[in-house]
Amino acid sequence: MADAIYNPPSKAPTAERTRQPKNRPADLPQGQQKIRRRNRTIASCLSCRQRKLKCDKQVPCGNCQRFQRDCLYIAPALDTAAQQKLAEIKDRLGDLEETLERDVARRAAATSGSDRSSVIPKIEAEDDDYEGLSADDDQDPEPSPLGMFDQVYDNDADDGLMDLGIQLGKLRMSDRVGGLVRPKMSDELNAKLRSANHKSQNLYCQRHGYSDPTVPWQPGALSQDDFLSPGPDFIVPSSNLFFPDPITTYFLPPRHVADRLITQYLNAVHPVARLIHQPSFERQYTTFWGNIGNGTITPAPIQAILFAAMFSAAVSLPDDSAASFSEMPKHSLVDRLREMTEFMLSRANLLRTTKIDTMQAFIIYMLPLCRTEISRAHSALVGTAIRLAQCMGLHRDGTTFGLNAVDTHVRRLIWYQICFLDVRTCEATGPRPQIRKEEYDTKLPLNVNDTDLMLASSPTDDLPYWTDMTLSKLKFECYELIRQLWVDMQRMDQKKLSLTSVLNRIKRFRATTEAKYSPLVQGNTPKQILAKQMYRASSNRALVVILQRYAVGTNYPMPERLRNLLIEACMGTVEAGVAMETRPELATWSWYRGAILQYHAAVLLVFEVYARPDMPEAARIWSSLDYIFETPSQSSMTDKAEGIIITLRDRLEKYHSVRKLRATADVESQSSPGPSTSSQLNTPVTAPHITRSAQTFTTPTMVYSQLPHGEQGPASDASGSHTGVNRDSSADPGMEAVANMDWNEWDKYFAPNAELGTIGAMGDFSLGNFNPHQAYFSLPRADGHQR
Template sequence: MDENLIMQTFGTSKAALIDSLRSGTEMALAKANFLRTTRVDVMQAFVMYLIPLVRAEVSRAHSALVGTAIRLAECMGLHRDGTFYSMSPVEVHVRRLVWHQLCFLDLRTCEATGPRPQIRPGDYDTRFPLNVDDSDLLADEAPTQDKSYWTDATLIRIRAEYVELRRSLWFDIVQIDKKKKTLTSAVIKVQKTWNTLTGKYFTMIDDTIPVQLLAKHVLTLGVQGCFLQVLHRYLFSAAQRMPDRLRQLLIEAGLMQMEHAIALETTPELAKWAWYKGAFNQYHSALLLMVEVYAYPMRKDAPRIWKCLDYIFDIPSHLSPKQKAELVITDLRDRMEVYHQMRKLKATTQMEERVGSLNASSLRGWDDERQSAAGAGAGAPTAAAPTAVSDVPAPLLPLDFSPPPIERTDSTTSNSRHGSVVTGGDVVMQGLEDIDWAEWDKYFPIEQNTGELNVSDFDFAKFTGGGFSGPTIDLAVPSAQDLADVNFTPTFYPNMSQTVRMPGGSVELSEIIA
């Protein structure tokens, strides 16, 4: 509700009214002995109390409350389907709704606070709520099959199905690490589910009806997030370079997530559900793609990504990509520093050793990539090397950035579309060795998943870190190295990109000063 409407209707502020309702709910739950009750309606009330709590900001207290609700639900038998107890259709349906809402809350607190999901696959046999209208359950002959059109339960059913997928992936990742499952099988599972759910539900959805449009965004956010869940840890792997086709899949999934999250938040027709956007919209994909386009500004999707990032992080659009990334990362660093001080957290010795060697190893990696690209040919796209340690915010650099693929024109060039490069005449796959590319091609055809990530004619010599929006200084110097040796104090213009025009192109003044 709007703040003014609340003031007119209840004569108090929105914050005060929420506090009052929350306190009243807690008092009612305590009087109902919710920790000892076996009544489903009390459980319903407890879960409804948790729904607005577990959204964007989740604490350990929220995680503990959800854990309590799950244990109480299991003690009440909600993890067993009501059909095993000869219950009425309404009772069966309500129990399914409550259990699958708990499954969502479990996964949400798990993502936010770290521990694995408390509800594990195989621990329950409660079925999905039937895709039927509430009135159908009161009929003389209650339905036993899903309807093929939009109903009162379609939205919760969509969310329950993708939550089931995300839960199984948590444990699939553990199996991948133990070499009991392959990464290929996990990614293909996500793609199969995406094909199934979109084929099943998109045909039911009318985009002109707000609640159905909401469901479309929720489905896309949920399933595309599964690709990130499986692939994100390989993006900056120090051991192996992520194959370009996997990287393309991850970038596209993250971009779809961000665009649908923004639509969910900004579409006027969906304003009545905006209060719950924090339960769906997360910053994981935004941070991943920000680091990606900061390291590799030649990415063809960079303009779309930065447009999303400007909205998500509320960044002034006139800043250069480098300035935008540093603004977000330094702000995040400062907030984490305050949090660490308040919580009196300590880093492990392994982490301290890793951070201590970060700058040196990162700069060596940048230098190696620059030399490698220079040897491969002047036109090869490669990441711009920093000029000094102070020029690179430490949090932005993983231990080893994976360089863009180097393309050769000689007879030893590999035609592989999986990100192979040529070394000494031999083809070396710079990816994850357990990927079955033959199986991969069945679900990600080369026509759509080409692995082509970059703008073909990107020229680092002319890249200034963004659109020109500041004064240009003409300096009669032959090279960037000579300019770096010059001692002078320039006049800085607040919030403006300053460019030094040089024989080989333009360079940001802040880069040279650093």
């Protein structure tokens, strides 16, 4: 090597170097100094470095001369800017190491000591998923103990009763309300009644029937238990999936009927429950009929896919349309196709399959089953699907194994539909989602058309316009948020996460999603309208999932801003659901509304309009409640709300008397006898069983300390008469927690408003008109500016 090319630097000092903190604050403890990685240039020749010999940095060096080796040096190839960037990366790595060391030390301190229950975990302040959180925000509203994750039953419960709950109008309610078990829901409803007349005098109760809840339930007595019976959306799976009946008759619809069903599947099912690559599916369907013509047997997994698709199509048909082309009523067509699908799945060896086609057929079969009415049989089948999918490696992305674009796309569709079913059955039957985000690396399907995947160079990134996949991908992203919220709720209960942090997560998700999908849904095609309504329902439901735990049954009035946020979310949820069922352009997909959302949020709205009948939004709320609960138009708003609450209470009492659901000691103490209140959405469940006349309870003056921005609790008159309930703050952790909530941190994400009593100040959501530069949650301040 020429000496002119490289001159070795002078020998580096041999003194031991110590890590020194960079820009260490004066008040930082010495034991928590910031660590900086050393950035020393290595100038030894390659031979000395490999042999770990001391190099004199000469050209050639002494060692290479002595042993007659080639002396080679690596010339510095980094310019000044690159060297500075490398130093910054090493500094950042040092910061991460320091953060990890602190976290390990903090966790070790939290788990040390003889009494671990006395250690209160600190709310995570250094979480990559959250920005700008305050480490001091360790006080949050305490969720109501009336809502639980798990349920326990008495041994004398009647398992002969279908575990679907009760039906009222279009509402189906079981042990779980909004995904949480509420064993004292009938008492909560009863606590809302302030001056109920006898139910025989209420027109709504007369129309929906009423019975004495103390009369024992008699199976088969339709006059008593019609509201306990399964509805038209309930489809029960049979044992043919695992134990096929050898005398099952092979049922193949005529070609014209099958063609009509496949067309119905592609139009009504495929857009909202996407599980196939359409060109491949159409090729399989053509081959199937060709094999029948020449006497060749089509493999069982392919037949299972085709029969599952026809079964799903039959479920999506309007009630009166099946007979027009199949010469049999809808329920008969559905039953025959369900039996054939189960028979073919068993022939395909479902429980030991390794074929993607078999798993694809199984999930196509499951999607129409898991809609409005879900039993534990459905939940058990979803659990089976999860385990089978994991055994087949569907939780690993197809690109990891070098699969082609179509196979990778189909695997992603199957996995994320399983994830959707996991969340859906969890909300209906509990207890928690089985799939955890950290346990899979399967990517979301690309936003592409099915035909794009067949190109020689298929897309590797999302396309920036509306495609066949846009609607389904938007649904998958929304349900992944809801899945994460279930984890967040457990971390909140463990005091590891603050309520403000979770609401901030939802806010950021909405802002990011709206900015991403707004350009894609600017049109007014039926599918784009459906995407907007589905997103509105799912994004608002995320808020309801979190805030409903603080709304009913807590011993402290919900802060006004939280209450407004919850009521606006409930309104958005039910309005989107009603739109998906009633708008003519969305009629093709109305059959699937129950899979997207339930109308449980409508119960909270009933409480609100009953407690505040003169609220400005009452007419808007009742436009949805009238449709959901099928109320008589001639009744007043108060009578309708009262009738709904009475009917729900009586039916839930009947259902709970049979199911024998046990409550925890905390719940029993919360539902002890006492006066009722209706001045707030979140009133305590402390009412007598039935209150038939107006009563005013005299209580000591209630003290509401440190409510933010001048918010006040329920007012009492000079005599001390009050419609609320007095509570001892020392005995109620929720009261102290709300009073000490970090409202300065809250204001970073949800700005205060001078007109907090007006829910409409938040504005109606319009995804098509979304401005990505204006946060969806931003509320106008008193001075008219946006925060």
